[in-house]
Amino acid sequence: MSQIYKRELVFLVTGIVTIVMILDYFFVFSPVKDLATQLRTWALIIQLMAIGLGAINLVRVHWRNIQKRTSTWIYSAWFMVLFALLLVLALMKVSTGTEHWIYSWFFEYPYISLSNTLYAITGFYIFSAAYRAFRARNIESAILLIGGIFVMLANAPIGEVITPWFPLIGNWCNSVGQIPGMRTFAIVGTLGLLAFGLRTLLGKERGFYSEVT
Amino acid sequence: MAILGLIDGKVVPFFLLILAFALFYFFMDQAKRGVTIKARTFPAVAAISEAIGRAAEMGKPIYYSTGFGQLTLSDAMNGPQTLAGISILSHTTKLCAKNGVRLTYFTPIADSLPLVEETMRTAYLAEGKPEEFIPVTAINYQQDQDSYLTASLGWIQRERPAASILLGGFYYESVVLGEAGNTIGAMQIGGSANTHQLPFLVATCDYTLIMEELYAASAEISGNPDVLGTLRGEDFLKYIIIAIVAIGFLLGLANNKALLDILRM
Amino acid sequence: MSDKTIWDKLQNVDRRVFYWILFVGLAVPFMFPLGLPVAVTPPTQGLYSGLRKLQAGDVVALSINSGVSAWGDCLPAMVASVTQVLRQDAKLVIWSVGYVDCDITYREIVNRVPEFKSKTYGVDWVYFGYCPGQESNVALLRDNIRGLYTKDIQGTPTGDIPMMKNINGAKDIAMVLTSDTGDVQVYYRNQWGPTKSSRDNFGAVKYPVAEIGIAMNLSGDMSFFLSGDLFGLTGGSRGGAEMEKLVGIKGDGTITMDSINVSHLLVIGAIILTNVSYLLTRGKKR
Amino acid sequence: MITNVAAYPTDILGITGLWAGLLLMLFIYSYPLWKENPLYRFAEHTFVALAMAIAIGVNLDALNKVAFYPLVSEGALLMIIPIILGLMIYLLLVPQYRWISRYPVAILVGSSIGLGMAGQLLPNIVSQIINTITPPKVGVAAFDWFNFVYIAIGLICVTMYFLLTYEHTGPVKPVTQFGRYFIMLALGAYFGNTVLFRFSMLASRAQFLLQVLKIIPM
Numbered sequence: 001m002s003q004i005y006k007r008e009l010v011f012l013v014t015g016i017v018t019i020v021m022i023l024d025y026f027f028v029f030s031p032v033k034d035l036a037t038q039l040r041t042w043a044l045i046i047q048l049m050a051i052g053l054g055a056i057n058l059v060r061v062h063w064r065n066i067q068k069r070t071s072t073w074i075y076s077a078w079f080m081v082l083f084a085l086l087l088v089l090a091l092m093k094v095s096t097g098t099e100h101w102i103y104s105w106f107f108e109y110p111y112i113s114l115s116n117t118l119y120a121i122t123g124f125y126i127f128s129a130a131y132r133a134f135r136a137r138n139i140e141s142a143i144l145l146i147g148g149i150f151v152m153l154a155n156a157p158i159g160e161v162i163t164p165w166f167p168l169i170g171n172w173c174n175s176v177g178q179i180p181g182m183r184t185f186a187i188v189g190t191l192g193l194l195a196f197g198l199r200t201l202l203g204k205e206r207g208f209y210s211e212v213t
Numbered sequence: 214m215a216i217l218g219l220i221d222g223k224v225v226p227f228f229l230l231i232l233a234f235a236l237f238y239f240f241m242d243q244a245k246r247g248v249t250i251k252a253r254t255f256p257a258v259a260a261i262s263e264a265i266g267r268a269a270e271m272g273k274p275i276y277y278s279t280g281f282g283q284l285t286l287s288d289a290m291n292g293p294q295t296l297a298g299i300s301i302l303s304h305t306t307k308l309c310a311k312n313g314v315r316l317t318y319f320t321p322i323a324d325s326l327p328l329v330e331e332t333m334r335t336a337y338l339a340e341g342k343p344e345e346f347i348p349v350t351a352i353n354y355q356q357d358q359d360s361y362l363t364a365s366l367g368w369i370q371r372e373r374p375a376a377s378i379l380l381g382g383f384y385y386e387s388v389v390l391g392e393a394g395n396t397i398g399a400m401q402i403g404g405s406a407n408t409h410q411l412p413f414l415v416a417t418c419d420y421t422l423i424m425e426e427l428y429a430a431s432a433e434i435s436g437n438p439d440v441l442g443t444l445r446g447e448d449f450l451k452y453i454i455i456a457i458v459a460i461g462f463l464l465g466l467a468n469n470k471a472l473l474d475i476l477r478m
Numbered sequence: 479m480s481d482k483t484i485w486d487k488l489q490n491v492d493r494r495v496f497y498w499i500l501f502v503g504l505a506v507p508f509m510f511p512l513g514l515p516v517a518v519t520p521p522t523q524g525l526y527s528g529l530r531k532l533q534a535g536d537v538v539a540l541s542i543n544s545g546v547s548a549w550g551d552c553l554p555a556m557v558a559s560v561t562q563v564l565r566q567d568a569k570l571v572i573w574s575v576g577y578v579d580c581d582i583t584y585r586e587i588v589n590r591v592p593e594f595k596s597k598t599y600g601v602d603w604v605y606f607g608y609c610p611g612q613e614s615n616v617a618l619l620r621d622n623i624r625g626l627y628t629k630d631i632q633g634t635p636t637g638d639i640p641m642m643k644n645i646n647g648a649k650d651i652a653m654v655l656t657s658d659t660g661d662v663q664v665y666y667r668n669q670w671g672p673t674k675s676s677r678d679n680f681g682a683v684k685y686p687v688a689e690i691g692i693a694m695n696l697s698g699d700m701s702f703f704l705s706g707d708l709f710g711l712t713g714g715s716r717g718g719a720e721m722e723k724l725v726g727i728k729g730d731g732t733i734t735m736d737s738i739n740v741s742h743l744l745v746i747g748a749i750i751l752t753n754v755s756y757l758l759t760r761g762k763k764r
Numbered sequence: 765m766i767t768n769v770a771a772y773p774t775d776i777l778g779i780t781g782l783w784a785g786l787l788l789m790l791f792i793y794s795y796p797l798w799k800e801n802p803l804y805r806f807a808e809h810t811f812v813a814l815a816m817a818i819a820i821g822v823n824l825d826a827l828n829k830v831a832f833y834p835l836v837s838e839g840a841l842l843m844i845i846p847i848i849l850g851l852m853i854y855l856l857l858v859p860q861y862r863w864i865s866r867y868p869v870a871i872l873v874g875s876s877i878g879l880g881m882a883g884q885l886l887p888n889i890v891s892q893i894i895n896t897i898t899p900p901k902v903g904v905a906a907f908d909w910f911n912f913v914y915i916a917i918g919l920i921c922v923t924m925y926f927l928l929t930y931e932h933t934g935p936v937k938p939v940t941q942f943g944r945y946f947i948m949l950a951l952g953a954y955f956g957n958t959v960l961f962r963f964s965m966l967a968s969r970a971q972f973l974l975q976v977l978k979i980i981p982m
Contacts, residue, residue, distance in 0.1 A: 017875055037621075043871055060348075079813045133415075288613060331866070609829065734968065
């Protein structure tokens with residue numbers, strides 16, 4: 001009996017929601033539409049509320065570091081202090097609607113600067129990735145290299161200063177040359193998703209709903 | 214004009230969906246009746262056990278992540294990829310539990326935590342070592358793509374994992390994690406159905422699962438014949454698509470637009 | 479001592495050397511600008527021409543789905559596009575389904591576009607802020623904006639905002655400009671695609687969506703521009719520089735182009751170096 | 765010509781903010797430019813705390829808009845259901861009721877798989893086929909016809925490459941080999957485009973550094 005609640009019903013709920021979403025997409029049938037809209041709102045609310053679970057996990061990880069005095073415990077302690085302070089300020093903002101200046105400061109300067117910094121860090125890594133990947137070891141990597149170089153020279157205005165052929169070939173690679181590959185990726189990716197979805201719908205894809213004990 | 218109450222422009226996709234389901238079902242049935250289907254083996258899947266063997270020898274941990282995935286399982290493009298990643302996580306965790314290798318899973322997706330925790334717990338239980346599963350060290354949640362990446366980078370340098378496994382809905386973190394893993398000489402296995410990250414996973418990883426291979430890998434791991442049936446069904450659909458393109462191409466050369474009009478229904 | 483030649487060493491240079499060269503290479507052109515010309519490409523021209531077709535009173539939805547972290551790529555084109563929208567006397571509905579920090583992006587756009595000074599908030603433009611939820615949100619917004627955004631950023635109920643009186647979904651909006659680092663334009667195409675816009679005389683069969691994207695997505699999105707699913711498309715700071723040229727402003731897009739030139743030459747130089755060294759060392763080992 | 769209006773801040777909050785931002789940036793970049801070190805760790809933990817707290821604030825704000833406001837002010841009693849579902853996810857923390865936390869997750873899984881399966885068929889398969897077999901307009905350059913042939917043949921080759929349950933032998937082999945070439949060109953072009961994007965991000969960070977140090981104007 002408990003197996004039914006713990007497993008089969010979960011599959012049933014997944015299946016019903018899946019089918020409602022599919023029907024809503026294809027048919028003009030208002031009861032389904034209303035139900036689907038409701039379900040989407042529910043999904044959003046569940047997703048929004050789940051964040052607390054993540055916060056609990058994070059706090060537990062750092063709490064353990066502090067307790068066990070791991071090599072990074074001092075940083076975990078700093079995390080706890082800062083997190084507690086900011087959480088209070090964030091909750092204040094939610095309940096009163098006004099932002100404390102400390103919160104705005106942390107958000108506008110350190111937070112924004114850090115997220116810009118992290119996003120831009122890829123610039124470094126892409127440089128070294130290009131250095132290693134773009135080596136003409138065989139025909140395949142030579143094609144990769146040629147495609148990459150021409151597109152880069154089409155993107156940088158300097159390319160057309162050197163010769164008008166660079167933007168011409170580069171833009172061709174961009175607008176035509178890459179299409180067979182990218183289009184097929186889209187097609188086979190969707191086919192894979194369809195098979196995966198059907199397996200889930202029929203309860204055959206149990207990897208992520210692993211057996212409950 | 215609406216056919217069967219279908220929204221205009223969605224008639225062909227709907228019948229394609231029905232056709233796909235019918236084909237999948239047919240081949241699953243065939244597989245059940247004993248028709249052998251051999252799927253192409255994915256080196257990336259075999260590499261997972263190799264990586265764990267290596268980690269056991271070196272006494273080092275494994276880094277596992279399913280990527281940014283738009284921070285939620287309910288995202289239509291990334292949710293399924295995250296789920297496929299968690300399916301393979303289940304397999305990986307079992308191997309880790311068996312070989313006594315420490316695995317840390319990094320994710321910024323809060324609503325996937327129930328699935329991840331249960332998956333990993335069950336894997337340890339299946340190997341008869343439930344007491345070795347400590348959620349606090351095995352699962353590392355970070356809110357937000359950027360802070361998840363910072364924490365991952367720090368962890369990778371401090372713990373120096375023997376392998377890093379990146380399977381799921383990746384975004385810009387793929388190239389950074391890939392290169393960071395390369396720096397410390399970790400073995401790398403990557404895979405995504407996000408076209409925009411494929412160049413980087415291919416460039417930085419030793420083994421890659423491209424697009425549908427990510428979804429198919431979990432089918433291969435399970436080795437379940439009726440799961441393999443869906444792969445044969447996919448191949449059949451590919452033949453149909455090739456046929457449509459070939460016919461449409463020839464009609465196109467003759468400037469005949471009949472097929473196009475049907476497809477646009 | 480060792481029989482390693484310079485070419486052998488070059489194949490395994492510490493990557494940090496490149497990182498330093500790159501960072502310095504990016505910084506120097508800001509101090510000594512070169513100012514090379516930028517040619518306008520068809521996708522950017524498509525966006526500009528689409529904006530030029532707007533009539534006074536049309537409503538444009540700007541969906542800010544790129545974070546502050548993508549300012550370098552997306553902000554220049556967003557600023558230029560908003561400038562043009564306001565010059566056409568069209569109205570703006572602004573929201574975000576992508577990033578928490580969109581408020582700052584929004585503020586920056588208002589700061590950088592002087593045209594806002596002659597407009598009235600609530601009448602000519604309105605801002606709803608961020609709501610997490612990705613594609614489900616876009617699907618909700620198609621039919622029921624008020625279902626998702628009950629209030630605007632200042633707390634006014636959506637129904638009480640003058641310009642929102644008759645606007646509650648895709649059919650009331652002339653076009654969507656979406657700035658994103660990921661797939662939000664896909665959500666609009668998939669979810670809003672089959673809906674008709676308020677302006678059927680716009681000339682597009684499909685719902686008019688334009689993407690102000692990051693350069694990375696340019697090749698992927700290009701096929702959607704060619705197929706007409708997107709009426710316009712800008713890619714990265716280069717697209718921003720092109721848009722600035724068309725609209726006639728000088729912004730960050732134009733300024734960044736010099737850095738882009740230098741850094742691209744650096745990476746191409748590095749690639750040539752690695753290939754030469756690879757070919758030379760390979761020959762020797764045989 | 766209108767130039768952007770922005771200026772170096774004059775108030776204490778603005779100045780300290782800029783410098784804090786700059787220092788944290790340099791701490792983070794010490795990782796690629798040097799190695800993992802205490803300064804990086806400090807920035808890392810600062811960031812993790814900031815991101816978590818800010819996200820909680822944002823999500824609560826959004827919850828307010830989507831769930832609590834309609835429930836309280838508009839009497840949408842149905843909103844109680846998703847709120848209860850959302851609370852159910854927390855039962856993961858209670859060992860004997862852990863399984864209940866899967867129900868809300870099942871809704872998320874169902875909606876992503878349903879939306880994904882239905883929503884991707886049209887743009888990712890049908891539209892892609894249509895775009896591939898739509899011939900160029902009458903009277904265009906011969907080059908457009910070349911592109912038409914190139915795309916159609918390329919698409920067929922790459923699709924053949926992705927056959928999973930058939931061996932790539934015999935006459936199929938050269939076709940799949942060509943498929944790989946098409947894939948490589950696509951990956952190369954994509955890579956090249958991304959380089960532009962990443963460099964303009966990094967360039968704007970270099971610009972920020974120079975601006976804070978007052979080497980170039982804001």
